[in-house]
Amino acid sequence: MKLAEAIKRAGRATFQLALAAGLAFFSIIFITVLIITLVGTIAVVGAGLLPETVLLIRRMAGMKRHRVAHWTGREIPEAYLPLRGPLREKIGLAVRDTCTFADLRWMVAHYLYGFLVVFAVPLWPAGLVVDGVRSGLLRRDAVVLPLIGRLADLDAAWSYALLKPPPKALLAERVTVLTETRASAIAAHSAELRRIERDLHDGTQARLVALSMRIGLAKRAYERDPQAARKLLDEAQDQAEEALTELRHVVRGIHPPILTDRGLVGAVRALSASSGLDVAVEFDGLADDGPRAPAAVEAAAYFLVAEGLTNAAKYSGATRAEARLTRLPNGLRVSVRDEGRGGADDAGGSGLLGIRRRVAALDGTFNLTSPVGGPTLIEVELPCVW
Amino acid sequence: MRVVIAEDNALLREGLVLLLTSSGHEVVATARAEPEILPALLAHRPDVAVLDVRMPPKFRDEGLRAALAARRQIPDLPVLVLSQYVEQSYAAELLGGGATGVGYLLKDRIGRVDEFLDALERVAAGGTALDPEVVTELMSRRRGTPLDTLTAREREVLQLMAEGRDNTTIAETLVITERSVSKHIGNVFLKLSLPPTDSGHRRVLAVLAYLNNS
Numbered sequence A: 001m002k003l004a005e006a007i008k009r010a011g012r013a014t015f016q017l018a019l020a021a022g023l024a025f026f027s028i029i030f031i032t033v034l035i036i037t038l039v040g041t042i043a044v045v046g047a048g049l050l051p052e053t054v055l056l057i058r059r060m061a062g063m064k065r066h067r068v069a070h071w072t073g074r075e076i077p078e079a080y081l082p083l084r085g086p087l088r089e090k091i092g093l094a095v096r097d098t099c100t101f102a103d104l105r106w107m108v109a110h111y112l113y114g115f116l117v118v119f120a121v122p123l124w125p126a127g128l129v130v131d132g133v134r135s136g137l138l139r140r141d142a143v144v145l146p147l148i149g150r151l152a153d154l155d156a157a158w159s160y161a162l163l164k165p166p167p168k169a170l171l172a173e174r175v176t177v178l179t180e181t182r183a184s185a186i187a188a189h190s191a192e193l194r195r196i197e198r199d200l201h202d203g204t205q206a207r208l209v210a211l212s213m214r215i216g217l218a219k220r221a222y223e224r225d226p227q228a229a230r231k232l233l234d235e236a237q238d239q240a241e242e243a244l245t246e247l248r249h250v251v252r253g254i255h256p257p258i259l260t261d262r263g264l265v266g267a268v269r270a271l272s273a274s275s276g277l278d279v280a281v282e283f284d285g286l287a288d289d290g291p292r293a294p295a296a297v298e299a300a301a302y303f304l305v306a307e308g309l310t311n312a313a314k315y316s317g318a319t320r321a322e323a324r325l326t327r328l329p330n331g332l333r334v335s336v337r338d339e340g341r342g343g344a345d346d347a348g349g350s351g352l353l354g355i356r357r358r359v360a361a362l363d364g365t366f367n368l369t370s371p372v373g374g375p376t377l378i379e380v381e382l383p384c385v386w
Numbered sequence B: 001m002r003v004v005i006a007e008d009n010a011l012l013r014e015g016l017v018l019l020l021t022s023s024g025h026e027v028v029a030t031a032r033a034e035p036e037i038l039p040a041l042l043a044h045r046p047d048v049a050v051l052d053v054r055m056p057p058k059f060r061d062e063g064l065r066a067a068l069a070a071r072r073q074i075p076d077l078p079v080l081v082l083s084q085y086v087e088q089s090y091a092a093e094l095l096g097g098g099a100t101g102v103g104y105l106l107k108d109r110i111g112r113v114d115e116f117l118d119a120l121e122r123v124a125a126g127g128t129a130l131d132p133e134v135v136t137e138l139m140s141r142r143r144g145t146p147l148d149t150l151t152a153r154e155r156e157v158l159q160l161m162a163e164g165r166d167n168t169t170i171a172e173t174l175v176i177t178e179r180s181v182s183k184h185i186g187n188v189f190l191k192l193s194l195p196p197t198d199s200g201h202r203r204v205l206a207v208l209a210y211l212n213n214s
Helices: A003-042 A049-072 A087-096 A098-113 A117-136 A145-163 A167-224 A226-254 A257-273 A295-316 A351-361 B010-022 B034-044 B062-073 B088-095 B107-111 B113-124 B132-140 B152-163 B167-174 B178-191 B201-213
Strands: A278-284 A320-328 A331-338 A365-369 A376-383 B002-006 B026-031 B048-052 B079-083 B102-106 B128-130
Touching: A003 A049, A003 A098, A003 A117, A003 A145, A049 A087, A049 A098, A049 A145, A087 A098, A098 A145, A098 A167, A117 A145, A167 A226, A167 A351, A226 B107, A257 A278, A257 A295, A257 A320, A257 B088, A295 A320, A295 A331, A295 A351, A295 A376, A351 A365, A351 A376, B002 B010, B002 B034, B010 B026, B010 B107, B010 B113, B026 B034, B034 B062, B048 B062, B048 B113, B062 B079, B062 B088, B079 B088, B079 B107, B079 B113, B088 B102, B088 B128, B088 B132, B088 B201, B102 B107, B102 B113, B107 B113, B113 B128, B128 B132, B128 B152, B128 B201, B132 B152, B132 B201, B152 B167, B152 B178, B152 B201, B167 B178
Parallel strands: A278 A320, B002 B026, B002 B048, B048 B079, B079 B102, B102 B128
Antiparallel strands: A320 A331, A331 A376, A365 A376
């Protein structure tokens, strides 16, 4: 390492270590506060302070995480339980969270290793002299100053080991996320059921009632006015056909029949053939008779491609588009791209909003980029096992 | 005509048998599941086969596949494929390679008995019967093609022609003379730069090929 570079890095490391020392110094004071709080908590008087104290510990650990990430470029994940609800519940959550104890352990340890900067101080004059001679006269690399960097590396490594969430906490966090997404999936599902119920009730059922009424009237008119009866029967047949058309739309909205017939690969091919665009379709890891994703995932993927191609054909002005489906180890990635004029968004009741909801209900990710002037790219990832 | 019916739903199967026998046709065999279809067709060699797309055992597109398989064994066997919904790619598969004697209709159309029987006879005679919904979709799919230059009347004529109807029926449906139907057809072929064809099946195929590739 060249001298100038070595000095620069040693300087940065010293700064890093000094901050660590500052934090360690602060934590000495803090531990005093903590002891007071604990005593207070036992005496009931200070119970209200406990959640606040835990939050403060989290803030301090957060600062350290931030510093370490800054030094190593590697983030240390967090997995805290959110402290919500009335005081009693908050205290319960703070005590039950395994991260609380992990943080305390770190804080005590950091109280000891936080003063590594002490070693950096004598290394500086020694380093400047030794490395100055080595680099200036002997044209060798610096050896002493980089040690300061090693000290900061040590600080980061220990902090990483102490601050990364215990496996239990990661699981707890996953449960929280799953509970939330499951709740929203159920909400989306019931909204979907209500929509279908409304479509059937307002459309198909009403038409069938009207149809039955017309047949009843035709029966009454049959003897007395055959011509009127015939007209009524004509109308009844129209009603029946409209009811069938509506029913077909409802069915398509629930689960496109071609998905059942041909699977996702065949269905997407059919979509691209009938889109009116020149569509390049690519399947990676999917085949006609290969393994199939869960029905809800296939349906979401199908509706995404359908919507993307429809929008491309209707609004983008493009004549070519691309649809790509990729099987991932634990999911499915779908993307639709066109070289049109862009400017698409999923606001204002567009079909893309429905797709976004569908994707969210399946715990998937939805990305739409469509700058004015194009191109438009919709990318969706749907987690699933297959 | 001698007809073989492949339909798993008892209600619809009996309805079809009733409809066909009361119209003077003979139902020589019925198939309730996919494995029964091909043997029935081979044994009876009917004038026309009526097949449901979705059949047991897998309830996917067995009927359509059976229709295609049957036509490989009995070339030019007229088949009328019925379905609860229509899919353009299925129409393309059935009509691929300039096939004759093919029909593809929504089940809804059975209700219009006269039109349904007409379509069945047309298919048996080597003609085409394509569901209006398929044709509408084909025609509405792309803008900026010569299709835009057609007048409303010419579009109507093109739609009916693509469904497989002859000039007489087109004239009756649109309440115009057969002469003006011929005139409109001439204009359509001119505007779409298609070589003029005599009336009949080849005309339908030319129009469908154009719509499929535009």
